[in-house]
Amino acid sequence: MRSVKVFLIDDHKLFVEGLTSILKDKSGLKVMGFAFSAAEYLDIADTVQADVFLVDVNMPQMSGIELTRLIKEKNPQAKILALSMYEDSHYIEKMIQSGASGYMLKSANIKEMVEAIKKVAKGERYLGDEVQKAVFEKMGSMDFFEAQNETNTYTLSKREKEILALVVREYTTQQIAEKLFISELTVETHRKNIWAKTKTKSIVGLVKFAIREGLVDY
Structure with missing residues (x-):
């Protein structure tokens, strides 16, 4: 089975370097590279080949929300897994509306991270455990992606x-x-x-x- 190609975009250098080092040793995953800002990624976007993009939500200059929208506009088939330190329902909604296939906290253990990447790569949706709680508290249900899809039915890029x-x-x-x-x-x-x-x-x-x-x- 072909390895899932992963690309990281996050302004926290220690986090990126640490996660890259860990993911490189995981079976079924192949880290293609990383960028420390949206601008840095956009400069090399045409050369990047990846199945799943791990995108930090809260980056300076251009947020992960806006970057996700740009990535999906350029490549509708791209899969985005949002990473954040916050389980704020506002950020979760905005990322999913922008085209992210999943959202999880940076504090998640590596086993969950790998599971999320592989599920998103297969076209599935993924919300981390803590993220699910935040969504449930706001919506009272787990039909979050369905609700966002209904919201975005007529939203064209x-x-x-x-x-x-x-x-x-x-x-x-x-x-x-x-x-x-x-x-x-x-x-x-x-x-x-x-x-x-x-x-x-x-x-x-x-x-x-x-x-x-x-x-x-x-």
Whole structure:
């Protein structure tokens, strides 16, 4: 079985170096590298190949919330596991809404950390034990991800809005790729996400959605 490729983004250097050292010895995981800030990661983003990104929520200049949104916009298939010292429900909600697949505390033991990484890599959701308690106290239920998904049904990224505007103007996948300087595969991935988020089943439905959201004028 192929090892899960992991990349860390956290401004706490000792934490990153320590966690990197530990994860390197764990079967089934391969640490691809790390960055000590969002800016440092963005500078090398095009060269990073990872299945799971471990992202610190509270970083200076650009938070993990904003960075997660950017990572998912560039690569919708990327899996994000949020790391934080706080089980504040506000941070949890914002990270999940931004596209994170899981959230756990930095104080979690390494066994739980490895389990979380592997689950997220497989497309599953994960909330650490203490995080689950915080969510339950606020919502009174554990259907947290479902609630966030309902909230985000119509939340399109900037790139998805650009592509939707071109789709309803009858641009082909190739034309969109050329206009936005991205690959046709990336365009197709975004189109699938647009269909899923808008819950439309036809071009007519997409046009109605685009008009309602002010993305095109008719």
